[in-house]
Amino acid sequence: MDWKGYSRDGTVGVIGIGSFGAAVANLLAEKNPVIVYARDPEVVDEINETHMARGRKLDIRILAxxxxxxxxxxxxILFPMISSNGFKEVMALFSPFLHPYHFLIHGTKGLVLNLPEGKDLxxxxxxxxxxxxxxSELIHNETVVRRVGCLAGPNLAKExxxxxxxxxxVASRFNEVIMEGQRLLRxxxxxxxxxxxxxxxxxxGVLKNIIAIAAGALSGMGLGENAKGLLVSRGMVELIYLGNALGGSTKSFVGLAGVGDLVTTCNSTLSRNYTVGYRLAKGENLKEIVRDMEEVAEGINTVRLVRKFLESTELRAPITENLYKVLFEDFKVEHALQFLMKYPFNVDIDFL
Known part of the structure; x- marks a missing residue:
């Protein structure tokens, strides 16, 4: 492979070549040469020989x-674009080769557990x-990299x-990470x-996936836009309470990465999480849905994890709690909806 011109001064890396990773790699290649990491040698050969990755066309300045x-x-500068269930393993793989001078800007909308060996939910x-x-916390735990950022927003890969x-x-505690992300992607x-x-x-990016599954279920039941508006607005309140409890600022939730992403994923058949809810409402079971999805719907694991977290708090999150029952306890979608319609919300907005 001819790596001439691919040097640390101007080359950007993308770790993972799923649908979002491919889209980000193409955006980055508009300005810079790009190297993508793929674990499968056949995928690497396909990219380098045909400029395609599993049917997705890649810019000619992308090598693998x-x-x-x-x-x-x-x-x-590296952009990790991998699912949350493989993120820790990949960071452990990369850790020996990462240095304090590296920037990592991830695009993964998920959470991972930090539990003793042998423990899980x-x-x-x-x-x-x-x-x-x-x-970002996992990157700090697993590597020596400190200049970490993330990408979040209404970014459907197909569009x-x-x-x-x-x-x-682009979010980061380091202004230079934000500026580099803007320079490379804008x-x-x-x-x-x-x-x-x-x-x-x-x-x-993580929590809105919960509401996106519920929105898909509403659509799958054939309910209208009034019901969707109710779900999205009550979902926004629930996300802000959960986000505050987990350490996030209300300001972020009312911005592009919050309400912007929420509205997009709650109304798009391109969203994997929306699709899960839609198919559940049509009578399919979760195992069937997960088995034939090409990529992970992060909201499924998020519902499980957040519901467990709620047990150690005094928070009520009725959408999350009822969605958990639908996903994992064979609770009917229509019964969950009836419960939510009767839930005693007395105040519209009480977090400002």
Whole structure:
């Protein structure tokens, strides 16, 4: 492979080449040469020989490798775009080759558990905030990298791949990370905002997936826009309470990464989480749905984890609690909806 011109000074790395990883790699390749990491040698060969990845067209300035050391050596800025259930394993794989000079800006909308060896949600009595890691916290725990950021917002991969107008938020405690993210990604069709509340922005991307599953279920039941408006508005209140309890700022939830992403994923058949809810309402069971989905719907794990977290708090999150019953306890979607309609909400907005 000819790596001439692919040096640390100008080359950007993308870790993972799923639908969102491919879309971000193409955005980055508009300005810089890009190296993508894929574990599967066949996928690496496909990218380098045909500029395609599992049917997705890639820019000619994108080359691929399955060597973590090489991509870390050639790229100072890396964009991890991998599912939350594989994130810790991949960071452990990359950790020996990462240095304090690296920037990591992830695009993973999930949470992972920080529990003792042998413990998981099935055999612990409760979990607290200390047992929950966002992806930025996991990066800090697993590597020496400190300049960490995240991408979040209404960023449906298919629309990004079609170069339709969109925007995202780069969040980080480090202003230089935000500025680099904006410099690398901003274009005529893609606006990039900054936010210093990285935990809040990560939580926006994670928690809205819960409401997106519920929105898909409403659509699957054939209910109208009034019901959707009710769900989204009450869901927004629930997300803010959960987000505050987990360390996020209310400001982040009323911005692009919060309400912007929430509205998009609650109304799009392109959303994996929306699709899960839709199919549940049509009578399919969760195992069937998960088995034939190409990529992970992060909201499923988020519902399970957040519901366990609620047990150690005095918070009530009726949408999350009822969705848990639908996903894991064979509770009928229509029964969950009836419960929510009767839930005694007395005040519309009580968090401002």
């Amino acid at each position: 490798t399955n060597d973590p050391e090489m991509i870390c050596e050639k790229c100072q 099935t055999n612990v009595s409760k979990i607290t905030r200390e047992n929950i890691c966002t992806m 990004l791949a079609q170069r339709q107008p969109a925007a995202t938020v 274009s005529d069709n893609f606006q990039v905002y900054g936010n210093s509340d990285i935990i809040g922005v990560e939580l926006c």
